[in-house]
Amino acid sequence: MPSISPLLSIENLNTSFHTDDAVIRAVRGVNLQIHQGKTLAIVGESGCGKSVTALSILRLITMPPGHHDSGQIKFNKVNLLDLSENEMQKIRGNDISMIFQEPMTSLNPIFTVGDQISEAIIQHQKITSKEARNQTIDLLKKVSIPSPEIRIDQYPHELSGGMKQRIMIAMAIACSPSLLIADEPTTALDTTIQAQILNLLSTISKETEMAILLITHNLGIVAQFADRVAVMYAGKIVEEATVENIFTNPMHPYTRGLLNSIPKDDNDGSKLEPIKGSAPHSGNLPQGCAFHPRCDENMPRCQKQPQMINLTNNTEHQIACWLYDDSVEEH
Ligand code: SF4
Numbered sequence: 001m002p003s004i005s006p007l008l009s010i011e012n013l014n015t016s017f018h019t020d021d022a023v024i025r026a027v028r029g030v031n032l033q034i035h036q037g038k039t040l041a042i043v044g045e046s047g048c049g050k051s052v053t054a055l056s057i058l059r060l061i062t063m064p065p066g067h068h069d070s071g072q073i074k075f076n077k078v079n080l081l082d083l084s085e086n087e088m089q090k091i092r093g094n095d096i097s098m099i100f101q102e103p104m105t106s107l108n109p110i111f112t113v114g115d116q117i118s119e120a121i122i123q124h125q126k127i128t129s130k131e132a133r134n135q136t137i138d139l140l141k142k143v144s145i146p147s148p149e150i151r152i153d154q155y156p157h158e159l160s161g162g163m164k165q166r167i168m169i170a171m172a173i174a175c176s177p178s179l180l181i182a183d184e185p186t187t188a189l190d191t192t193i194q195a196q197i198l199n200l201l202s203t204i205s206k207e208t209e210m211a212i213l214l215i216t217h218n219l220g221i222v223a224q225f226a227d228r229v230a231v232m233y234a235g236k237i238v239e240e241a242t243v244e245n246i247f248t249n250p251m252h253p254y255t256r257g258l259l260n261s262i263p264k265d266d267n268d269g270s271k272l273e274p275i276k277g278s279a280p281h282s283g284n285l286p287q288g289c290a291f292h293p294r295c296d297e298n299m300p301r302c303q304k305q306p307q308m309i310n311l312t313n314n315t316e317h318q319i320a321c322w323l324y325d326d327s328v329e330e331h
Helices: 050-057 085-091 113-124 129-142 161-173 191-208 243-248 253-260
Strands: 008-018 023-034 039-043 066-075 096-099 179-183 211-216 228-233 236-242 317-319
Touching (some): 008 050, 023 039, 023 050, 050 066, 050 179, 050 211, 096 161, 113 129, 113 161, 161 191, 191 211, 228 243, 228 253, 236 243, 236 253
Parallel strands (some): 039 211, 096 179, 179 211
Antiparallel strands (some): 008 023, 008 066, 228 236
């Protein structure tokens, strides 16, 4: 790992939702770091806490019922959880921006895409509308929109799904953020367009040193695009490693299960093996390792919560699983 300070450092984040029926512990003691110019992917099944982690970073959790129970989210060494709403508004879109899964819910159907991108620019920069229009055309070129001088005056419904997602990326990078959070940015797209969009994000990241937090339920798409992968289950990070280690040497039974359920490109005839059972509800988690009801290697000590340990003598490969931790007496 680089020795320079991380751009984003999440320390022991706990985010919950208090309803009449239950306390839903969506994020439980998450620690993560992202360095400038790097891509960290958080992967896991729906409802595992990935998106709540992302929304917590931008302070977009509705409170109540949401609540940050403890932890810090340090961006450039400033704890975002300590900032006022006014201070956060200056950071959102400017220093940290986010693209969402479904562009149609984020793009306004009654304004042209050009007006929507220009508005994002004018909000954060003191420039004229003509300068903003020129910058918008440059952004459309950057995200490979053909005929940008024509597209700029079109409405979202006149564009394809892939093109709308490119518009979302143009809006997100309009103010050159140092961190982009991409929450399932390609789920609604076919695989060819998925690869184009992820390649585009990767190119922008290399050119501008922008860090990316990529959130996805699909471990298959991160291999080419992420530097590190954090695997999340029931609100906890259960394994974190370089992308090479996750793919060549997955250690956690859940990570191995996710990998076994990805269709292989070379289709060697081996059958896909989906993970048995389903993820638990965050309001009713099993005791100890939350994966134990689905784990073939479950053993008595799995009734206690395993702690994150380093498998190497640095933080290169970390895991929370009793198979690799013989310190049961101490926990
Ligand atoms: Fe399986 Fe136990 Fe490891 Fe959990 S701690 S993943 S139940 S072996």
